[in-house]
Amino acid sequence: MTNIVVLVKQVPDTYSERKLNESDHTLDRESADAVIDEINERAVEEALKIKEAGEGEVTVLCVGPDRATDAIRKALSMGADKAVHVSDEALQGSDMVATAKVIAGALGKVDGYDLVIAGNEASDGRGGAIPAMLAEILGVPQLTHARELSLDGTTLKVDRETEDGVTHLEASLPAVVSVTEKINEPRYPSFKGIMAAKKKPVETVTVADLGVDAGELGLSGAYATVLEAAPKPPRAAGERVDDDGDGGTKAAEYLVGQKLI
Amino acid sequence: MAEVLVLVDHVDGEVKKSTFELLTAARALGEASAVVVGTPGTAGKVKDALASYGAAKVYAAESDDATGYLVTPKVDALATVAEQASPAAVLVSATADGKEVSGRLAIRLGGAVLVDAVGVNADGSVDQSIFGGAFSVKSKAAKGTPVVSVRPGAVEAEQADGAAAEETVALPAVDPAKSAKVTGVEPVVGGDRPELTEASIVVSGGRGVGSAEKFDVVEKLADSLGAAVGASRAAVDSGYYPAQFQVGQTGKTVSPQLYVALGISGAIQHRAGMQTSKTIVAVNKDAEAPIFEIADFGVVGDLFDVAPQLTDEVAKRKG
Known part of the structure; x- marks a missing residue:
């Protein structure tokens, strides 16, 4: 029986215009459509595959505001069994350190986890470090940026793929895994799955339930703080020519003029 | 002048260009100290290159385990040096490894994670470009040591003379229950072309x-x-x-x-x-x-x- 916890984040859709609030530089959640981060669906898929290959239970863990329940339901409709949702206004503006500590605290709500699976990097913050930070706090191995994963008993093997190439990793459970886009193709929720998801248990907890230091949470507790944020002026279109047989030459002349060649 | 630690990225005794960019950024904040994590003999190979980009010190954290486990030896090395040197900041490259190192180090040190900086300012603040370049952000550490990952190619590397005085760092033994073992590597075969994120x-x-x-x-x-x-x-x-x-x-x-x-x-x-x-x-x-x-x-x-x-x-x- 493998107890798997999948970390799920609700993010602004990358197809919509993403903004920060002018007042406190936090994410403007109203301006963009909110969706489950695409990479999380692959994390859920990988957890379901492990469960289906043997025995196990898949718990979704999400830290986010109330409306993040949509992301949780999506994961449950794919086939996850239950969920823990950490929702607390005190978390607004939290940095990565606080986020990792809250997730570590919330894992205590899941009865004996063996494996945590996350996406390698959220599409909004792109910090790419939360799974590693979580492993650091929990004192377990990180097998991150996995493009392939195999579990044999309690031995976990992962092919890690990054800009440096492929690294073969091995560790024993419990462990933290993060997956890349190449790990799998996530399933679509079936109608039955969507209906069943409505009845699956979602435990909502607050910071007070987790035993984390409130002094590290939210905007006021953050180690990293934003001083300024502003939209960049959009790039203006420059010169444009039609190719009349000399388009390549004209491009070369432009590059010479810019001292680029 | 306070030290600024730079984690050296190297492959087969060759220092990556992004490390020279980090050393350049570090010199704007204080005295640049390079931290080399690798198998025995690595620091000796890369020392001259680090000196030519202004590394005043080269910390050699060498052991056979250094390349045998994922990320942990780098975090161990930086944490060990940071405890004795109390650096003004720690800089790493904003690569997959670098970002993970920065996050874990911040947990260890009680520091601030500043991700994917495109500029490092003399007052310790950093510039970031988020949402695919749609927003410019300036941020800084409100408390704790700033642990900054810097986007490769964002800072222009400038040569400078450094003493590159070598100091040995004892790496703690890695606990296999807490770290993933590296059982094999297949480096990217890039041919003669420059690396995508480093190319001009x-x-x-x-x-x-x-x-x-x-x-x-x-x-x-x-x-x-x-x-x-x-x-x-x-x-x-x-x-x-x-x-x-x-x-x-x-x-x-x-x-x-x-x-x-x-x-x-x-x-x-x-x-x-x-x-x-x-x-x-x-x-x-x-x-x-x-x-x-x-x-x-x-x-x-x-x-x-x-x-x-x-x-x-x-x-x-x-x-």
Whole structure:
């Protein structure tokens, strides 16, 4: 029986215009459509595959505001069994350190986890470090940026793929895994799955339930703080020519003029 | 002057360019100290290169375990040095490894994680470019040691003389229950082309290239310019080019001096990975392609006519 916890984040859709609030530089959640981060669906898929290959239970863990329940339901409709949702206004503006500590605290709500699976990097913050930070706090191995994963008993093997190439990793459970886009193709929720998801248990907890230091949470507790944020002026279109047989030459002349060649 | 620790990225005794950029950024904040984590003998090989970019000290954290476990030895080394040196900041490259090192180190030290900086300022604040370059952000550590990952290519490396005084750091033994063992590595075989995220010129092909075979038109232009080759998601998904070269929201983020987009329409997700490039040149048959909205120079035409001509012109000028 493998107890798997999948970390799920609700993010602004990358197809919509993403903004920060002018007042406190936090994410403007109203301006963009909110969706489950695409990479999380692959994390859920990988957890379901492990469960289906043997025995196990898949718990979704999400830290986010109330409306993040949509992301949780999506994961449950794919086939996850239950969920823990950490929702607390005190978390607004939290940095990565606080986020990792809250997730570590919330894992205590899941009865004996063996494996945590996350996406390698959220599409909004792109910090790419939360799974590693979580492993650091929990004192377990990180097998991150996995493009392939195999579990044999309690031995976990992962092919890690990054800009440096492929690294073969091995560790024993419990462990933290993060997956890349190449790990799998996530399933679509079936109608039955969507209906069943409505009845699956979602435990909502607050910071007070987790035993984390409130002094590290939210905007006021953050180690990293934003001083300024502003939209960049959009790039203006420059010169444009039609190719009349000399388009390549004209491009070369432009590059010479810019001292680029 | 307070020390600023720089984690050295190296492969087979060669220091990566991004490390020289970190040393340059570190010198704006204090005294640059390079931290080398590797198998015994590594620091000796890389010391001269580090000295030429102004490393005042070189901490050698060497052990056979250093490359045998993922990320942990680097965190151990930086944490050990940070405890004795109380640095003003720690700088690492914003790579997959670097970002993970920075996050874990911040947990160990009670420090602040500042991710993917495109500029490091003398007051310790950093500049960031988020949402694919749509927003500029300035942030700093409110408390604790700033642990900063710096985007490769964002800071221009400048040479300077450094003493590179070597100090040995004892690495603690790695507990296998807490770290993943590295059982094998397959480094990226990049050939002679520069690495995508480190290149000063990137030439990318999109759906308009049409097939894997025809991608050589992109490669030829890249090689004439000494550039890296990139590809849009559409090109990767169609199997024209390997995924490791994908530029965009779900691929690499690049900000070279020059980005040449061939047959790329310029979907928002592609732009997110390249719109902070200094100069953008686009070639596309479709005059309405959104890539032209952000291109400094656009050619409306067939890339199979324009790109080879440009390749020849570049070759002529290089003589």
